[in-house]
Amino acid sequence: MTYVISGRNINDLYPQALHFVNRDGVLEQSRAGEVKVVPFPVMTVTERPMERVLFDPVRDANPFFHLFECLWMLAGDSDATWLDRFVGDFSERFAESNGHIWGAYGRRWREWFGHDQLVLAAQRLAKDPKDRRVVISMWDGNSDFQEMDEESLKDVPCNTHMYPRIVNGRLDLTVCVRSNDVIWGAYGANAVHMTFVQEYLAGLIGIPVGKFYQMSNNWHAYTNVLSRFNETKLEGPNPYSLQVAFPAPIMTDAGEWDEDLTKFMDDPDRADYTNMWFYLTARPAWLAHAAYKEKRWEDAFEWVSLIQATDWSLAMNAWLQRRKLNWDKKHA
Numbered sequence: 001m002t003y004v005i006s007g008r009n010i011n012d013l014y015p016q017a018l019h020f021v022n023r024d025g026v027l028e029q030s031r032a033g034e035v036k037v038v039p040f041p042v043m044t045v046t047e048r049p050m051e052r053v054l055f056d057p058v059r060d061a062n063p064f065f066h067l068f069e070c071l072w073m074l075a076g077d078s079d080a081t082w083l084d085r086f087v088g089d090f091s092e093r094f095a096e097s098n099g100h101i102w103g104a105y106g107r108r109w110r111e112w113f114g115h116d117q118l119v120l121a122a123q124r125l126a127k128d129p130k131d132r133r134v135v136i137s138m139w140d141g142n143s144d145f146q147e148m149d150e151e152s153l154k155d156v157p158c159n160t161h162m163y164p165r166i167v168n169g170r171l172d173l174t175v176c177v178r179s180n181d182v183i184w185g186a187y188g189a190n191a192v193h194m195t196f197v198q199e200y201l202a203g204l205i206g207i208p209v210g211k212f213y214q215m216s217n218n219w220h221a222y223t224n225v226l227s228r229f230n231e232t233k234l235e236g237p238n239p240y241s242l243q244v245a246f247p248a249p250i251m252t253d254a255g256e257w258d259e260d261l262t263k264f265m266d267d268p269d270r271a272d273y274t275n276m277w278f279y280l281t282a283r284p285a286w287l288a289h290a291a292y293k294e295k296r297w298e299d300a301f302e303w304v305s306l307i308q309a310t311d312w313s314l315a316m317n318a319w320l321q322r323r324k325l326n327w328d329k330k331h332a
Helices: 010-024 063-074 080-085 090-094 105-112 117-127 143-150 182-205 223-229 254-266 277-293 297-305 310-330
Strands: 003-007 026-030 033-038 042-046 159-167 170-177 209-216 219-222
Touching: 003 010, 010 033, 010 042, 010 182, 010 219, 010 223, 026 219, 033 223, 042 182, 063 080, 063 105, 063 182, 063 254, 063 277, 063 310, 080 090, 105 117, 117 159, 117 182, 159 182, 159 209, 170 182, 182 209, 182 219, 182 223, 182 254, 219 223, 254 277, 277 297, 277 310, 297 310
Parallel strands: 003 042, 170 209
Antiparallel strands: 026 033, 033 219, 042 209, 159 170
């Protein structure tokens, strides 16, 4: 038996997931605490993967963290301290003693196995759109098992493999997940990171994005977290359906995208990009977050208003508004 949850975008899927895990999840003890787990695999089908921003105010997902972790991953980085600016204790919670994430997906994609899997996958599919042998691995059956036996790692890959496939001229992506947290992972970070990679691969190949499939072998939610989010009721159209939020394509020049990413990671405040998504979306988002960190609220909201991708702009504005409200209450 398996579940199939399907919907237009993450805002349609997330409330369905909460309903199903509450209804059919059984209590188990896990390495990290009590969970409700569905006792069979779950397949999630996303019709429009580029509509990846979750707007639920109860979930209160950090859009700055989600966006910039995508870039950190595609840069092949594993240094968790870079992400501490968005989540203060990120490296403390997930990094090993050297400050690096053992299971960092970007490093696995880009160089862990001795070659850049993303580039090779795109090249193979561009050459033969019917290729059925394209697999992008994140799980290392040698090193991961060995290291787990020798020491207690904080992080090994939850997402283990990706299967890109061209269907009707569009790039579909199937991601296999050994262990998938419904709230933080499947319909949180994964929905952003993996569809971002899907869009990147599609851009390298030169075709549109298709559907996104997520196969979760162990699909669960921690009970102490689940109780906090049971109020979620995203009834009616979400900003994508209302056509007030739109994604902005990340790639216009595939040949220069990786170089633009390197430029951004070196200096986010520069302007000399070929792919203007970095200047029109990533740069103002970065400057908005920097202003927020210094509690320069007016500057933060101004930078957010300049973001070309209206989905990120709306989500970041709402996230900042909630924090500004709390800050005002504390300083009243």
